[in-house]
Amino acid sequence: MKHVIIGTAGHIDHGKTTLIRAITGRNTDRLKEEQERGISIELGFTYFDLPSGQRAGIIDVPGHEKFVKNMLAGVIGIDIVLLVVAADEGIMPQTLEHLHILDLLGIKKGFVVLTKSDLVDSEWIDMVEEEVREEIKGTFLEDTPIIRASSTTKMGIEKIINLIDGYAAELKDRDVDDMPRLPVDRVFSISGFGTVVTGTLLSGQLKIGDEVQVFPGDKKARIRTLQVHDQDASIAYGGQRVAANLAGLKKEDIDRGDTIAPVNSMNDTMMLDVKIKLLKDIDRYIDNRTRLRLYIGTKEVLCRVVLLDKEEIGPGDEAYAQLRLEEEVVAKRGDKFIIRFYSPMFTIGGGEILEPNPKRKKDLMTKQ
Incomplete structure (x- = not known):
């Protein structure tokens, strides 16, 4: 089965996190500060099942210019992107920076979602859509749909889900026989379990019991347990969001930006x-x-x-x-x-x- 990762992009306060909640029923803002301030600071992760039965992972990225570093850590491995533009504000500086980043990273599939479309009249939203069409010319989104949506009224949500499902069916399978690489975007420890890293597995397979190395460097570990979309798994495949419990390492031994791969498979x-x-x-x-x-x-x-x-x-x-x-x-x-x-x-x-x-x-x- 194919594995698909969906990512959001767009300016702060344009409704990326609220859109994901409307699609999945889950809130990706997990930090107390995020919930109190109403803005995403760190990467958020969740998943949902497409109409075809395929389970898709979702990465919610922060939209504030101060957190572009966090956004960049999240977009690696994305298959389909939702460029979110608030209909009552239109294209903003971070919208364009995110679009440029996605284009430079070679992402090929995605579409635009005009959130908060219930807050403006038809004349205004026509103008915003025309502006968006002009700004996405020459990028991978040039000929893609622009969906008018509201996370409050659920307008357009079903259409978004069906469009994602169609795009997912067009994706090529990742090479599960290639060398596994897991760029780490989060590190934490769980009492009784030890050190856990998360990331998007770019290729290959990781299995319980595999000996792995933290690159750059020479620290080695064994995969004690794996989770994919919050469920225990014996094998993780390229294109999935993965949490790996690593035996033999402390939380301080790994940082965001490190890569988990087979022992001696890469060179610093x-x-x-x-x-x-x-x-x-x-x-x-x-x-x-x-x-x-x-x-x-x-x-x-x-x-x-x-x-x-x-x-x-x-x-x-x-x-x-x-x-x-x-x-x-x-x-x-x-x-x-x-x-x-x-x-x-x-x-x-x-x-x-x-x-x-x-x-x-x-x-x-x-x-x-």
Whole structure:
């Protein structure tokens, strides 16, 4: 059976969490602070059964600009995205930043949901839909449906569920024979059980009893128990949300951004050979050796970009580069990443890993 992960995206207070509650009956805001303030701060997770009988995981991401780091940790592994736009406000800055991030990460399926559609008249919502159509031109959402919905009246909810079901049927099966990789997005401990990590299993299978390693680093553990969608499982497959109870490790031994994989299956690195693409609508140029923030998997790390064939790159430019990292990471060829300015923090582009364990290359400044 296929396994599908659905993700939300969009500006703060546009109704992402409320929409998920209307679809699933569950609240993904688990922190007391989130419930008191009425905003999502951390990633939220739940699931529901599609009309076809397939169980789908859902990741709710925070919409505030201060929590883009958390959003980026959640979108890895998403199959279908719901770009949420409040009908009474329209497109906002974080709507666009989230859309750019999803596009750069290569997500292919999704659609737009106009929430709070019961709060505006038809003339206004027609105008908002036209604005949205203009903003999604040139992205993976360009020709997708725009659903008018209300989480209060349940208008459009059934249509959203059926649309997700149809998209899920079109997804290709993940390679369950590939190497399993679980980028960690949450770590906690349970009394009597020990350390638990959660994440979206990108590929392969994890089984109870498997010996695994925490990358980067050399800490090893054994999978004591597994859960998929809050239910005990003996095997977890690529495309599922997974909670793994790890024997032999303390909570302090693992951080968000680490990757769980078979022992000795990956190599830590301080450099990455990449192809970078900058967004068209930024107003900055990137000079050789500029310090940036790199987001890969669920990890954030500072780096310097060494341009290999140009002195600088600007809006819409592409270039080959070597990223010199300030902390070790692990990656595979073909992995996608996002880059943001060090300060002020905003998304400027992304790219693809060409070589995860390269040799040091000379940059233009060194050659001169």
